[in-house]
Amino acid sequence: MSANVAKDQPGEGRLAHADTDHPPIAPAKVGVVIANLGTPDDTDYWSMRRYLGEFLSDQRVVDYARWKWQPILQLIILTRRPFLSGQAYKSIWNTERDESPLLTITRAQRDRFSERMKDLYGDNVEVDFCMRYGNPSTESVLNRMAEKGCERIVFFPLYPQYGSPTTATANDQAFRTLMKMKWQPSIRTVPAYFDHPGYLRALAASVTDVYQPLETPPTKLVASYHGVPERYLLDGDPYHCHCQKTTRLLREQLGWEKGDIDTTFQSKFGPEKWVGPATVEHVAELAKQGHKHIAVISPAFASDCVETLEEIEQEIRDSFMDAGGETFTYVPCLNDRDDHIDALVDIANNELGGWLR
Template sequence: MFDSKQNEAAPLENAALAERPSHAPPGHPRIPPAKVGVLLANLGTPDNYDYRSMRRYLNEFLSDERVIDYPSWVWQPILQLVVLTKRPFSSGEAYKSIWNHEAGESPLMTITKSQTEKLRTDLQESFGDDVVVDFCMRYGNPSTRSKVRELAEKGCRKILFFPLYPQYSGTTSATACDHFFRALMHEKWQPPVRTITSYFDDPLYVEALAASVERAYAQMDYEPDILVCSYHGVPQRYVNEGDPYHCHCLKTTRLLKEKLGWAHDKITTTFQSRFGPEEWIQPYTVEEVARLAEKGKKKIAVIAPAFSADCIETLEEINEEIRESFEEAGGEKFTYIPCLNDDDAHIRALGEVIRSNLRGWLD
């Protein structure tokens, strides 16, 4: 199944153990059998919601020049002396409200672990032990570098890197890939790699998204006046400079609408999580849901197609802050439709995206 010519040093007669190459001199290190690594990547999560954990996580996240591209001499004093003095407390309270206390981790971590395990099972049914599936976080733990090292130690001579962001943005997919490439710089035996940067228009992904909407609507005791597709925002300047994220989001909504067979006025696109003083892509979700309520749209549902797993932006921001904005403006019925998470249809879609990108490596 795996092209053994890519690693003639790896013995195939005993795939369970690392061995020395047959013609190697005494003392040559043992080499594990050649495999292909699939490394999933998500945004990240603090280790806990206490001040120090939150400050460490926020410092790494908000120091990323892909996320905030102001000159460091301008931004770092503001970040270190102002933002990181107060924000770890408020963010910590938000995380505490959604924390998986039983597992001692954030919901994003719990869900990503489950996604990884299900994809590992799915891919091993096709490729057996020739594929190794794991996950990392762009910010926080487990780090990208530590997981690249683990894959190398397990004999992964090729790695497929898969940031779990349906729509491409420099602030998400690109920074994840940047970090992955930096991790490869530390490898003595650097493997060939492939990256997956978006899958927003993959038919199985759109189908899974539509099925989640239909399932949620069937369980409601009312019919929403409109479905709000709320995507994480980016500064308008980033779009003006060439980031395709805005277009990818609009197309996702259009494909979802077409799959559902809905009229144009039954679905809309908005953007959340604005940060800082400059203009971000609009309309802003928190303001738009209030306008909808004021215009008579008293019953709405909200979905977050930019997130592969529920996290602080969905469980706290949408289900609390955005809900509150809608209700204060006169809204009556508000339903948040969960992310696809580890739903079987989502796992099937992700698995097919991975298989497509493994062609030529594993068939």
């Protein structure tokens, strides 16, 4: 199956009728950009400081007044935290490619996604990926897409559940890039997709695939989501609700009973109250209650990263085992699984409606 850019695509006629001395213009295309959280360029102190400085200066992530927050960030947090975070990244670093696993996996997702788009639309669709923090930056990728002739772009944050520190800040960065462009492409952003049937099927299949070879099945599955301050929920951010609904829909997809899956939150940062229960404490309590065999899945992450490969696989695992647990099973993120790519392509196709045929 192939498709052409719709006839009203801007620029389609200009190339054919341009004067001979007209500067070259790339043929009009549609672009799809998948956007992930970000990654440091290396694990050394200065690479980690640059990355953490960009991340923790984002007011979608830490929304305290700048005059109050920046002195604490620059003088206290960024003098110590780069060492600790660097050690965490070192423990999971892809040494063969000299990059973080998140970068490796997101590139693989882009490549698989691009293959599927080419099968559907030939050369009419350009696919790339960007990071909100670090490289490849949102600005560099969107500018590159425009240079390749992408006059219309679907911007796809890889966050199933909407959150202002994730989906919103990714979109913010895309719009900030558009503000600097002389010739802006038209852009559509992909909404939350936690209830998309293909995503839920892939999520359930990932659990089944991990459970099937186990000699002793887990007595509890813990769905661990990245946490947010509780006031975000009270201020109207739907993230907490989307997480709770994801767990319920996953349980229904698996055909399990209530109580078979618990919803928890990880990665607490700062002194204020966050949504809970905290994963690291909850798994220890499960062990004390007699759940000696558990599994943990992280449905909020489309790609394995430091929060899953280091925090869940090491810190949270240790908490469970130290409390008397016996077997701890981690269900990997969907990454570049076939069914995950199928779901992402289906979601993108919905947003491409009217732009391609």
